[in-house]
Amino acid sequence: MVRAPLASRWVWLLGGISVLVLLLGYSWISHGQQLENPNDTTIPSLAAMLDGLQRAALDEDWLWVDTKATGYRLGVGLLISVVGSVLIGVLMSSLSALEALLLPPLTLAAKVVPTAALAVFFALVGTGTELYITMIVFGISPALTLSIYLAAKAIPVELIDKAYTLGASHMEVIWGVVFPAVVPQIIDAIRLAVGPAMVYLIAAELYLGDEGYGYRIRLLSRRLEMDVVYPYIMLLAGFGFGIDVLLTGLRKQLCPWYVEG
Amino acid sequence: MLPLSLRIRGLHHQYDENKVLHDVNIDIVRGEIVGLVGPSGCGKSTLLKSILGTLTPTSGAVETFEPGSSDGQRVTGPGRDRGIVYQRYALFPNLTALDNVAIGPKLDETSYPFRVFNFPAWRKLRAQHRERSAALLKKVGLGDALDKYPHELSGGMQQRVAIAQALVMKPAILLLDEPFGALDEATREGLQGMLLSLYEDNCAARRAGEAPPYTILIVTHELNEAIYVGDRVIGLSQYWDWSGDGFDGPPGATVIYDRAAPVYRPNAPKEYEQFMAQREQIRGAVFEPKVSPKRGQHVDFWEAVAAEPHGIFACDV
Amino acid sequence: MTIRSTALFALALVACDGGDAPSSTPATDAKPAAEKPKVTPVFSLAWSEYPSWSTFGVAHELGLIHKKKGEMGEIEKKWGVDIELKEADYDTCISMYGSGQVDAAALTNMDSLPIAVTKTTVGILPTSTSFGADALITTKSVTELAQLKGKPVRGLESSVSQYTFERNLELAGLDAKEFTFTNADPGAAAMAMQQKQDGFEAIVVWNPFVMATLNKRDDVHVLADSKAIPGEIIDMVVMSQSSLDKPGADAFAHAVIDTFYTISDRIENEKTRDETLIKLGEKFAKLDVESMKTIVDQTKFYKTPEEALALFGSDELKKVMDTVVAFEMGHGMLKAKPEIGYGKKGGAPTAAFRFDGSYIEAVKSKK
Numbered sequence: 050m051v052r053a054p055l056a057s058r059w060v061w062l063l064g065g066i067s068v069l070v071l072l073l074g075y076s077w078i079s080h081g082q083q084l085e086n087p088n089d090t091t092i093p094s095l096a097a098m099l100d101g102l103q104r105a106a107l108d109e110d111w112l113w114v115d116t117k118a119t120g121y122r123l124g125v126g127l128l129i130s131v132v133g134s135v136l137i138g139v140l141m142s143s144l145s146a147l148e149a150l151l152l153p154p155l156t157l158a159a160k161v162v163p164t165a166a167l168a169v170f171f172a173l174v175g176t177g178t179e180l181y182i183t184m185i186v187f188g189i190s191p192a193l194t195l196s197i198y199l200a201a202k203a204i205p206v207e208l209i210d211k212a213y214t215l216g217a218s219h220m221e222v223i224w225g226v227v228f229p230a231v232v233p234q235i236i237d238a239i240r241l242a243v244g245p246a247m248v249y250l251i252a253a254e255l256y257l258g259d260e261g262y263g264y265r266i267r268l269l270s271r272r273l274e275m276d277v278v279y280p281y282i283m284l285l286a287g288f289g290f291g292i293d294v295l296l297t298g299l300r301k302q303l304c305p306w307y308v309e310g
Numbered sequence: 311m312l313p314l315s316l317r318i319r320g321l322h323h324q325y326d327e328n329k330v331l332h333d334v335n336i337d338i339v340r341g342e343i344v345g346l347v348g349p350s351g352c353g354k355s356t357l358l359k360s361i362l363g364t365l366t367p368t369s370g371a372v373e374t375f376e377p378g379s380s381d382g383q384r385v386t387g388p389g390r391d392r393g394i395v396y397q398r399y400a401l402f403p404n405l406t407a408l409d410n411v412a413i414g415p416k417l418d419e420t421s422y423p424f425r426v427f428n429f430p431a432w433r434k435l436r437a438q439h440r441e442r443s444a445a446l447l448k449k450v451g452l453g454d455a456l457d458k459y460p461h462e463l464s465g466g467m468q469q470r471v472a473i474a475q476a477l478v479m480k481p482a483i484l485l486l487d488e489p490f491g492a493l494d495e496a497t498r499e500g501l502q503g504m505l506l507s508l509y510e511d512n513c514a515a516r517r518a519g520e521a522p523p524y525t526i527l528i529v530t531h532e533l534n535e536a537i538y539v540g541d542r543v544i545g546l547s548q549y550w551d552w553s554g555d556g557f558d559g560p561p562g563a564t565v566i567y568d569r570a571a572p573v574y575r576p577n578a579p580k581e582y583e584q585f586m587a588q589r590e591q592i593r594g595a596v597f598e599p600k601v602s603p604k605r606g607q608h609v610d611f612w613e614a615v616a617a618e619p620h621g622i623f624a625c626d627v
Numbered sequence: 628m629t630i631r632s633t634a635l636f637a638l639a640l641v642a643c644d645g646g647d648a649p650s651s652t653p654a655t656d657a658k659p660a661a662e663k664p665k666v667t668p669v670f671s672l673a674w675s676e677y678p679s680w681s682t683f684g685v686a687h688e689l690g691l692i693h694k695k696k697g698e699m700g701e702i703e704k705k706w707g708v709d710i711e712l713k714e715a716d717y718d719t720c721i722s723m724y725g726s727g728q729v730d731a732a733a734l735t736n737m738d739s740l741p742i743a744v745t746k747t748t749v750g751i752l753p754t755s756t757s758f759g760a761d762a763l764i765t766t767k768s769v770t771e772l773a774q775l776k777g778k779p780v781r782g783l784e785s786s787v788s789q790y791t792f793e794r795n796l797e798l799a800g801l802d803a804k805e806f807t808f809t810n811a812d813p814g815a816a817a818m819a820m821q822q823k824q825d826g827f828e829a830i831v832v833w834n835p836f837v838m839a840t841l842n843k844r845d846d847v848h849v850l851a852d853s854k855a856i857p858g859e860i861i862d863m864v865v866m867s868q869s870s871l872d873k874p875g876a877d878a879f880a881h882a883v884i885d886t887f888y889t890i891s892d893r894i895e896n897e898k899t900r901d902e903t904l905i906k907l908g909e910k911f912a913k914l915d916v917e918s919m920k921t922i923v924d925q926t927k928f929y930k931t932p933e934e935a936l937a938l939f940g941s942d943e944l945k946k947v948m949d950t951v952v953a954f955e956m957g958h959g960m961l962k963a964k965p966e967i968g969y970g971k972k973g974g975a976p977t978a979a980f981r982f983d984g985s986y987i988e989a990v991k992s993k994k
Contacts (some may be wrong), residue, residue: 088744091725094727175824177826200342224422273722
């Protein structure tokens with residue numbers, strides 16, 4: 050029967066089995082590659098990857114240097130994007146003139162592929178930390194702003210009229226009524242933007258970095274040291290996942306009233 | 311003449327070439343509950359928006375009156391003197407019932423700088439707001455649901471909160487736009503009873519020589535509801551005889567019916583025969599396209615109430 | 628059964644008949660059933676835009692090798708091998724070769740060593756050596772290498788760029804530790820210098836970025852380059868031992884070598900030089916004939932089999948490889964010290980990287 054519910058222990062079990070199958074499948078491919086060429090490092094075994102991680106974390110200081118560099122860039126980029134997008138998105142939904150002014154450029158900007166425009170940013174802001182932050186901000190802000198704008202616009206006009214009848218000023222309607230009501234959508238939009246932000250950051254680091262995950266991955270890939278590269282990639286995925294969990298938790302804390310869907 | 315809460319004079323409205331409202335004139339006295347009925351397309355929502363201030367009529371004026379003042383304030387936009395309860399999207403989803411009611415005083419009486427920089431004073435004021443709101447919520451029957459969020463409340467409970475939310479502002483008039491249309495019969499009756507109990511408070515205030523606190527205009531589809539809840543029914547309709555008045559085409563809807571309706575005590579049984587006759591009268595005059603009464607034919611509220619005081623007019627007797 | 632075989636026969640007739648020239652009749656088209664098609668071995672070569680490697684792109688344009696599998700150009704047919712040409716950027720070629728996705732790749736000797744440690748690699752053909760193609764470009768105010776101490780010098784880390792820089796330092800008697808070589812993609816570094824961005828007053832890049840930068844800015848010059856180290860950075864075609872063990876590998880190696888010399892001859896030949904250079908230029912950063920002539924000088928082609936064999940058999944090569952290995956070990960680019968072999972497999976069975984001129988010999992004698 051379609052959508053028949055499943056007992057939670059089965060949900061966990063099946064999920065666990067599929068992850069296990071992935072790990073085993075990879076190990077099998079890796080093993081096969083090792084048989085063909087025992088020195089091959091392009092598909093390292095799980096144990097080799099653990100060694101690689103150890104090397105990056107303990108023998109060298111790669112992991113710490115890279116995490117600090119990439120983490121800082123991602124953090125600042127996200128912060129600027131979020132603050133800017135919330136401000137503009139909420140205001141756009143409330144002020145028709147601003148909406149008419151900004152909607153066309155934002156819609157176009159949201160379609161520009163930042164990785165293709167990397168050369169443009171590079172010419173405008175150089176190659177320092179500003180470049181990475183610009184990539185992130187330009188890459189995610191248009192779409193993020195539009196998401197917030199649409200969510201705020203979806204607030205029924207009845208609530209806005211009502212707020213005026215309750216004595217609200219214009220600012221209070223925007224920030225005291227509209228904004229609090231869309232906080233859950235804002236958080237969800239941020240969650241969706243973290244992935245692309247990481248993509249743009251790593252792409253820029255691959256090309257121009259002298260430290261950071263993207264830089265290290267490119268450098269070590271040239272040397273075919275996949276026993277470090279793959280763990281790095283998995284760490285990146287892990288961070289992305291971690292940020293997602295944090296944001297979901299934040300949403301649950303700040304918006305106990307929110308019902309999904 | 312008893313003090314007014316709302317005055318509409320010479321209201322006309324047309325959307326481009328489409329004439330919707332023609333020369334609407336209504337006076338509402340403080341403490342009345344007026345039921346506004348009319349067929350679809352008669353411009354009820356246009357009229358409501360004009361009163362609310364979210365629409366500027368082509369011509370005419372809407373004025374409200376604060377208690378004790380005979381100077382009318384022209385309506386130019388939504389304001390705290392006119393409360394509104396909609397059929398849906400009644401409450402702010404991110405606030406509890408109590409906060410939904412308390413947000414009115416908060417928005418009206420304080421500002422951001424005050425709340426941020428004078429936090430101790432704000433805290434005290436906020437406690438007072440909350441007390442007031444809790445009392446009002448109890449009055450509308452929701453004393454136990456203060457900390458619930460709207461999604462945790464039933465439709466009927468949400469509408470009660472919405473009414474409290476509007477009433478806490480002590481508006482000159484409370485507008486209800488088909489407020490019970492989405493609710494089931496039993497819930498509807500409970501809410502109608504609640505409105506009638508508010509009317510009782512009006513009468514009690516009049517008798518004590520004070521201004522009646524609740525003036526209500528309820529727009530409804532249900533004729534029964536209008537007659538039951540209201541002490542006066544106004545019918546707006548485009549089906550009236552405008553020939554011979556020099557119009558090229560349909561001039562729009564206007565007030566075709568304005569008469570007193572019986573006053574019921576809450577929980578008193580509805581005597582259907584009593585208002586069957588009035589129902590038929592209203593239906594024939596207002597809703598029937600084939601019947602086109604002359605403009606003044608059913609509009610005699612003021613004459614009738616002058617001859618025989620009724621409802622709120624009769625309270626100090 | 629009769630119905631089935633009749634139907635099959637009818638189908639076969641229709642298949643034979645479809646799209647044939649009007650003059651042929653079904654009778655003449657019926658094939659004898661016993662003929663088996665010959666299996667042509669398929670090999671792949673990955674190359675990136677570079678003067679001596681773009682020759683493979685030109686090979687496709689001239690019809691010598693058809694870059695797709697299943698289509699055969701002149702030289703493929705001559706040697707009986709189907710070659711697939713895959714163009715990609717340099718780093719991608721490295722990973723394609725390293726992961727076994729291609730049999731051979733156009734790489735430098737430097738970049739082949741890290742791979743050779745885990746995947747026995749054979750250099751079958753030297754295509755060129757950097758003779759000015761890798762350069763340190765600085766603003767004209769910098770006249771001596773020593774002036775760069777402590778200043779950022781930008782170029783691709785652990786690559787021929789860094790090698791060129793540090794070898795030049797060595798030759799000038801300077802210690803590489805006193806200089807800061809900071810990673811940057813050569814294309815990006817060149818663009819940054821052209822835009823006069825901060826921190827890009829000294830870059831080490833390769834062609835076409837060298838030429839482009841010198842053309843775009845009047846106030847920069849080449850301070851040091853690979854002219855000081857001729858024959859140390861060797862551009863080659865390398866092949867994995869495992870691919871060499873496959874049937875038809877010899878034919879593949881011969882075809883690749885034959886192609887290279889064919890085009891090299893065309894560049895040398897007065898009559899075909901300009902045309903070939905134009906085609907080469909199109910496959911290499913779209914440079915014009917005059918620029919291509921300069922480029923071809925800076926990327927000294929090993930134009931003939933004789934030159935290539937001389938290189939492979941020389942003592943200088945052994946010294947060069949020692950220097951290269953020392954550089955790479957010093958920079959942690961190699962997991963272990965690779966053994967370098969010279970000659971056929973039998974002569975150096977355990978070598979991780981082998982220079983083997985026997986394939987060039989074979990092509991030379993066939994010419």
